[in-house]
Amino acid sequence: MKTRNALLALMASTCLAGAAAAQDTTITIESWRNDDLALWQEKIIPAFEAANPGIKVKFTPSAPAEYNAVLNSKLDAGSAGDLITCRPFDASLALYEAGHLVDLSDLAAMANFSDVAKSAWQTDDGSATFCVPMASVIHGFIYNKDAFAELGLEVPETEDEFFAVLDAIKEDGTYIPMAMGTNDQWEAATMGYNNIGPNYWKGEEGRLALIKGEQKLTDEAWVAPYATLARWGAYLGDGYEAQTYPDSQNLFTLGRAAIYPAGSWEITGFNALAAFEMGAFKPPVKNAGDTCYISDHTDIAIGLNAASPNMEAAKTFLEWVGSEEFANIYANALPGFFSLSNFDVPMEDPLAQEFVSWRSECESTIRSTYQILSRGTPNLENETWGASVAAIKGTATPEELGQKLQEGLASWYAPQQ
Amino acid sequence: MPRIRWHIVVFLAPAVLVYTAVMIFPLFNTLRLALYSEVDQARVFVGLQNFRTLFGDPIWSEAFWNALGNNFWFFLIHMLVQNPIGIALAAILSHPRLRFAALYRSAIFIPTILSFVIVGFAWKLILSPIWGIAPSMLDAVGLKSLFAPWLGKEEYALTTLALISVWQFVGIPMMLIYAALLSIPEEILEAGEIDGITGMAAFWKIKLPLILPSIGIISILTFVGNFNAFDLIYAAQGALAGPDFSTDILGTFMYRTFFGFQLQLGDPHMGSAIAGAMFAIILVGVCIYLFGIQTRLRRYQL
Known part of the structure; x- marks a missing residue:
């Protein structure tokens, strides 16, 4: 009798623990930036998760040279992550046209980017924007x-x-x-x-x-x-x-x-x-x-996999990517990747400051x-x-x-x- | 009515099913894919149009013939360097008075079990003009002037890679020939000695004719292996098979086309057409060997 009770208690507790874990939505990011793994895990993801309890983020990069090939195979097989890091121009446009990326034009955060910043992730007529711009080099x-x-x-x-x-x-x-x-x-x-x-x-x-x-x-x-x-x-x-x-x-x-x-x-x-x-x-x-x-050069952006089962959580993340907080964290944690947003992001790294200062002297x-x-x-x-x-x-x-x-x-x- | 021997079916099933699933089905599906193309996000049947593009369009056909020519050169180097060296090594190893034969045998065979990535990376480092040991070793014997950045020069890169591949795989012909040499009975050699055939003459007149069938098998294995090659070039030079496509072989050409590269988007249908052409080339090569050469080889009952 006693053992049975103990067993029941044990089963009940596992069920409860399972239920608690199930409330967390995990969204996965596909990327070619395997150099940034530590940055994402230590700075960006904790900052997001602290502000958005209940959403867990996993950053799963592949090697830069293989990214496009790997991503295309994963998308075709339906095993790609919820968020897709976007290469500029045609590689991402093709994904959008093939229905792999969602039109994000009505995302509130899109207002924080200039037309030039968005140009790399728009249809040729500019009617749909399908990735949130992150950075230029x-x-x-x-x-x-x-x-x-x-x-x-x-x-x-x-x-x-x-x-x-x-x-x-x-x-x-x-x-x-x-x-x-x-x-x-x-x-x-x-x-x-x-x-x-x-x-x-x-x-x-x-x-x-x-x-x-x-x-x-x-x-x-x-x-x-x-x-x-x-x-x-x-x-x-x-x-x-x-x-x-x-x-x-x-x-x-x-x-x-x-x-x-x-x-x-x-x-x-x-x-x-x-x-x-x-x-x-x-x-x-x-x-x-x-x-x-x-x-x-508009280099990197992030979009939403149309087959994602976690659309809401992923959109929450994308809104955050378009925020000033993200621009600050990203540009300063990764000096050399300059924010494409309209926010005035102060750079702490002198070398990065030198590069970004040319924006005011020269034509981009x-x-x-x-x-x-x-x-x-x-x-x-x-x-x-x-x-x-x-x-x-x-x-x-x-x-x-x-x-x-x-x-x-x-x-x-x-x-x- | 003959009884069905179920145990045969049962025991064959796992191998047949697995082989069908991972080899036969993908092979025919790839050939089928080559007959389609993508128009406005939809797959349409186009018959032999992809092959017409591959051989008829000047840009595609130039890339194809370049890759095929490089493939033949790659194969030629293996036939002229790898196999004769393999045979010579086997002949030396099978000499009864050679000491440490087991050590040499293992040392020469070990590279064969290494991964292409390791071999490609290690040789890139060895030959690197900046950090490599090749320039300093040549310098030590006063031949620094002979050094060139081989992997980066159009005229040497493919030959260099072929020789790296030879270094890696010379153990395979050596082992096969070695086994064939060991199976030659002593009595035949002794009978030859009585007739006055010794030393080198014994090799040329008695052993070589007896191992010819093995050499034939090695040649065809080399042919199939070389025309399917991809890994070493990809590991050492990347998918663009530089410099200026001078190391581009059918395998890398197919990979680049099928999966895409950098801004170039993948085209599974053209990629399958190239894979189909590769399959045809290998099939023809193997058939020529099987029906034209192997049936004419004289076999001796030992």
Whole structure:
């Protein structure tokens, strides 16, 4: 009798515990930012869960290079998480059109973002926004301040000064002038071509003209950056052809290279690794006093899986992502990922502050290949990777590269035909 | 009426069911998928249109022939380097007076059981111009000038990867040939010795003809393995198979097309068409071997 009572009590208590646990809704986030795992678990999720009891959040990132493939398979199989971290433009647009993402236009928090911020996650006519913008990344160059002081170098403003600085570092021989490799290909396009390019094609003006078909990739403004990249080869380290992205990061943070063509996303990692002081300068302009253009690329947003069983909880989370609290936590915990919201977010990190200060001095644009132009086959973004590498290695002339890219684009994109 | 032997059915069932579910069904489903395309979010039957695009469209066909050519080069290196070395190693190992034969055998075979990711990553580090030991080792013997960033140069990258793959898998032909050599009876070799055939001559005139069927099997295994290869290239060079697609083989081309890459969205139907082409190439290769070569190989009763 006694044992039976004890058993009953035990069963009753398990049932109660089960019921209590069932009240908590767990929402899962798909992401490619596996570098940010600690940040989400230690800062963002606890802040949200404290404000919203009853909702538990799980952050489950996959490797960046595999994210798109993994996510598509998961969505097709119905096993994807409730919230989907959105790549900009077509990758997410395709998910929306396939019915995997929910239209979030009527989310109250959307009012906190400008049209430019939302442009990367809207339908072509702008009628529906399907992801809440989180952050942008800014391109430029990070340099080793100690090395510059040691060699008595000034931060370059113009292109001539830039190459003079590189020559001086090369002459001295203590440092590799610039840390970049061509093995992984994307750095050459992202941190090379799309970093310096906006100064040539005048940012949005050129980018939109290319989309409308008013400019061609064979035009001087689009070919000239390749000619400049061709000069970079001489200043990269020995064997840069087989140098990978992590190699370049390590070369710079170990203090063996003086300049690193960068995206602002590097800031957190570099702060943790580099034992010297770092500074940043924006892509050099042709002549002193020219208007400068920077690539302030809408990079990351978050959307709602249409098949999510926890819609309400997920929407609560998305509203919070659009709030000032989130903008503050995210931008300061991840210096280098700049908030796209209209809130004025103070930055504590000096390097990040340096990057974000260019927003007031220069015209912002986004990477030229991302909107619409990478929809067909051949894929303009992937082709640009190869072209930028070929330019740096000198295996093709800038004119040949422009010609090849133009032919590829014209083969499927009507406004360019 | 013959009695049905139920135990045979029962014992075969697990293997047949599992193999059908994970191999045969996906294979035919992939071939079926190649005949469809996606128009406005809906899957429509297009017959052989995907194959027409693959072989007829200049952009697609250039990528395809580039991948196929690279695949043949990859295979050629294996046939010319891996298999002769494997045979030579087996011949040396089977020499009765070689000491520490078991140690060499294990050491040479161990890379075969390593994961591609480990092999790719380890060799990338070894050959790295920045941290690698290859440049400093060459420097130590005064040959630094011979070093080049091999994996990053269009003209060397594929050959380098093929040789890495040879390093990894040379143990397999070695083991197969070694087993074949051990099964040759002593009496035949002794009879040869009486007739004056010793040393190298014994290998060329007696052992080699006896192990020819094994060499045939190894060749076809190499062929199938190489034309299905993907892992090592993906682990070492990524899905874009750089530099400038010089290491792109059918496996990476198929992966990139099927699952997409960076801004390029996946296209399961074109991807399946490439997988179908790969299947056809391997099928033809295996058939040529089975009907054209294996039936003509002379076999000896030992």
